[in-house]
Amino acid sequence: MHYQISVTDPASHFLSITYTIPDINADLIEIQLPAWRPGRYEIQNFAKNIQFIEAISISGDKLPLRKITKDRWEVKTNSEETVQIRYSFFAAIQNAGSSYVDEELWYLNFINFCFYTEGRINDQCSVSLALPETFEIACGLESSGRHQLVAKDFYQLVDSPLLASETLQKSDYIVRGVQFHIWMHGNLKPNWKRIQRDFRRFSREQIATMEEFPEQDYHFLNLILPNAFYHGVEHHNSTMIVLGPDDEGEGLYTDLLGVSSHELFHAWNIIRIRPVELLPYDFTKENYFETCFVAEGCTTYYGDLFLRRAGVFDDEAYVKELQVYMKRHFENNALASQSLAESSFDLWLDGYEKGIPHRKVSVYHKGALVALILDLYLRKKSNHESSLDTVMQVLWQHFGKPFIGYTVEDYKNVVEEIAGEKLDWYWKECIFTNEPLETRLNEALAFVGLQMTIFSNGNIQLNVQDDFRAKVQRDKWLETRQVLSEEEEEE
Template sequence: MHYHISVADPQSHFLLITYTIPGITTDFIEIQLPAWRPGRYELQNFAKNIQFVEAISATGDKLPIHKVTKDRWQVGTADQKEVKIRYSYHAVIQNAGSSYVDEELWYLNFVNFCMYTEGRITDPYEISLALPAGYQIACGLPSGGENILVAKDFYQLVDSPLLASQSLQKCEYNVRGVQFKIWMHGNLRPNWRRIERDFRRFSREQIAMMGDFPETEYHFLNLILPTAFYHGVEHQNSTMIVLGPDDEGEGLYSDLLGVSSHELFHTWNIIRIRPKELLPYDFTKENYFRTCFVAEGCTTYYGDLFLRRAGVFTDEGYVKELQVYMKRHFENSAHAAQSLAESSFDLWLDGYEKGIPDRKVSVYHKGALVAMILDLYLRKRTNHEQSLDDVMRLLWVRFGKPFIGYTIEDYISIVEEVAGETLEWYWKECIFTNEPLENRLNEALSFVGLQMSVFSNGNIQLNVMDDFRGKLQRDKWLTTSQVLSVQEEEEEE
C-alpha cells in the first residue's frame, strides 16, 4: 500500500492524497476511513472533512465508486490489478488529535484521513510526503528514504502522528538504552538544559518502576500555540501534545511536565496493557470497555506521582496537583448517578462533553482518586511492601508484554492477588456504584498525614498534617523507586 501526500495551496489547508492499492484480485474492493482515533473513545466522523474522492485505474481511467456508509466506499475494479484513490482532506484544526497544514507547518494525524482496504488492514504501508525544501520530520515511524516513511501495518501508521517544518527545535537524551527526542514547534525559546534534566528524571523513574520500556525510541511531539490550550494523546512510540499560551512562563512548563509524564506512562498502560475489548481496534464503530478508569485513572495518578518521585515536583507541588483532582471531582460530579465502570463504558456516548447535571464521573479525576485510595490501602496493609506499583507491573508482565488484552475480571484478580485478600468494599464503593468517596479518601489520606476538607460552599482543601508518623509514611509513598546507580546516571548524561 502506498500513500502520496501533498499540499498545493497551503492557505487553503487542503491535503491532496493519493492512495495506491496494488495486488487486487476481486471485482470490487471496499475502503474504510476510521470513524474514531485511538486515545479518544468517541466517534469523530473524519469523513466530513473530505471534499471529494475518486477512483482511477493505473492508466488514468475513472472507476465506479460509491459510498456504502458515511465513511466507507465500494470501488468497482474493472479487472484492474491496481487502483488509485484520490481525494482531498481539509486539515485546519490544531488539537492533539487533528491535522493542520499552512505555509510553514505540516501537522498530520494519519488516522484522520488515511483509509485501509477491507481484508488488508495488516498490509505494510509506504508514505511519501511532498514537503517543501528544508523541512525536518518528527515522527515515530521509520524512515524509508528522503521524505518517505514506512509502517508495518495500518495500526502502526495511524498511531504515529507527524510534525514537519523548517522551524522544529529538538533535544535528545538516553535512558536505559532508550533514545528519547523532544520536539518543539512554536514561538518560544526552550530552556533545553532544564527540560532535558527533568524529562530524563521522570523517564528514568517510570522505566525503573516498570522494569523495561516497550520501545527503543520515543518522541515527544509538542505544538505550542499562542492561545490557551492543554491536550495530549498517547501513541505507540510517541505522544502528540498541544499547549499554550506560548509565554514561556512557569504555568506552561508545569503543564508540559504534567502532560508529558502522563502520556509517557501510557506507553505501557493502554498502548500495550490494553483492554481486551480494544484488541485489535475496530475502526468502524464503538469499541466499548469498562476499564478506562484503569487506562486513564491510574495513568493520571501516576503521571504526577512520577514527577514527585523523580524530584521534579516538591511535596508541596505534588499536594497541589492532588487537590486539583479532588476539586474537579467533588465540584463537578460528586453526586453523579453513574459509577466509574458505567462512565468508562459511556465515554463513547458523551464522555468528553460536559453533559447533563449529575450524570457521569470523570475517568481521569475520579479514576485518579480511586487509584490513590487503592495504592495507599495496599501500602498501609503491607507497610509499603506491596502497592499499586506491583499491580501495574503484573499487568505489564502478564498482559502488556504478550499483548493479549486484559478484562475487568483480570484486573480485579491481580489487585486481590497483590492485596492478599478480597476487596469487595473497594469494587463496590469505588468502581461499581456511585457511593460518595469522602470517607474512603480521607481514610486513605490519613495514613500519609493528609486530610481533605469539603466546605459548605463546595470548596476543597487538602491539608498536610504535622504528625511524625504521617510524614514518615508520606516519605515512603513519595520516595523514588528508581535504582539507577550514580555511574549509570553519569554515563547517560
C-alpha cells in the first residue's frame, strides 16, 4: 500500500492524496477511512473533510466508486490488478490529533486521512511526501529515502504523527540505550540544557520503574502555538503535544514537563498494556471498554509522580499538582451518578464534552485519585515492598510485553495477588459505584502526612501535616529509583 501526499496550494489547507492498492485479485474491493483515532475514544467522522474522491486504474481510466457507509467505499476493479484512489482532504486544525498544512508547516496525523483496504490492514505501507526540499521531517516511522517513510502495517502508520518544516528545532538524549528525540516547532527559543536535564531525569525514572522500554527510539513532537492550548496524544514510539501560548514562560515549561511525562508512560500503559477490547483496534466503530481508569487514570497519577521521584518537581510542586486533581474531581464531579467503570465505557458517548450536570466522572482525575488510594494502600500494607509500581510491572510482563490484551478481571486479579487479599472495598467504593471518595482518600493520604479538606463553600485544600513518622513514609513513597551521575547532571 502506498500513499503519495502533496499540497498544491498551502494557503487552502488541502492535501492531495493518491492511495495505490496493488496486487488485487477481486472484482470488488472496499476501502475504509477510520472513524476514530487511538487516544481519543469518540467517533470523529474524519470523512467529513474529504472534498473530492475518485478511483482510477494505473492507465488513468475511471473506475466505479460507490459510497456504502459514511466512511467506507466500494470500488469495482474492472479486473485491474492495481487501483488508485485520488482524493483531497481539508487539513486546517491544530490540536494533538488533527492535521494542518500551510506554507511553513506540514503537521499530519495519518489516521485522519489514510484509507485501508478491507482484508489488507496488515500489509506494509509506504508514504511519499512532496515536501519543499528544505523541510525536515520529525516522525517515529523509519525513513526509506528523502521524504519517504515506511510502516510495517496500517496500525503503525496511523500511530505515527509527523511534523515537517524548515524551522524545526531538535535535541537528543540517550537513556539506557534508548534514543530520545525532542522536536519543537513554534516561536520560542528552547533552553535545551534545562530540557535535556529534566527529560533525562523522568525518562530514567520511568524506565527504572518498568525495568525496560518498549521501543529503541522515541520522539516528543511539540507544536507550540501563540494561543492558549494544552493537548497531548500517545503513539507507538512518539507523542504529539500541542501547547500554548508561546510567551507563557515558566507556566509553559511546567505544562511541557507534565504532559511529556504523562505521554511517555503511555508507551507502556495503553500502547502495549492494552485493554483486550482495543486489541486490535477496530477503526470502523466504537471499541467499548471499562478500564480507562487504568489506561488514563494510572497514567495521570504517574505523570506527575515520576516528575517528583525524578527530582524535577519538589514536594511543594507535587502537592500542588495533586491538589489540582482533587479540586477538579470534588468541585466538579463528586456528585456524579456514574461510577468510574461506567464513565470509562461512556467515553464514546460524551467523554470529551462537559455533558449534563452530575452524570459522569473524569477517568483522568478520579482515575488518578483511585490510583493514589491503591498505591498508598499497598505501600502501607507491605511497608513499601509492593505498590502500584508492582502492579504495572506485572501488567507489563504478563500483558504488555507479549502484547496480550487484559480484561477488567485480569486487572483485579493482578492487584489482589499483589495485595495478598481480596479488595472488595476498593472495587466497590472506588471503581464500580459512585460512593464518595473523601474518606478513603484521606485514609490513604494520612499514611504519608497529607490531608485534604473540603470547605463549606466547596473549595479544596491539600495540606502537609507536621508528623515526622508520616514524613518518613512520604519520603519512601517519593524516593527516586535512579539518580543522575555528576557527569550526566553537567550534560
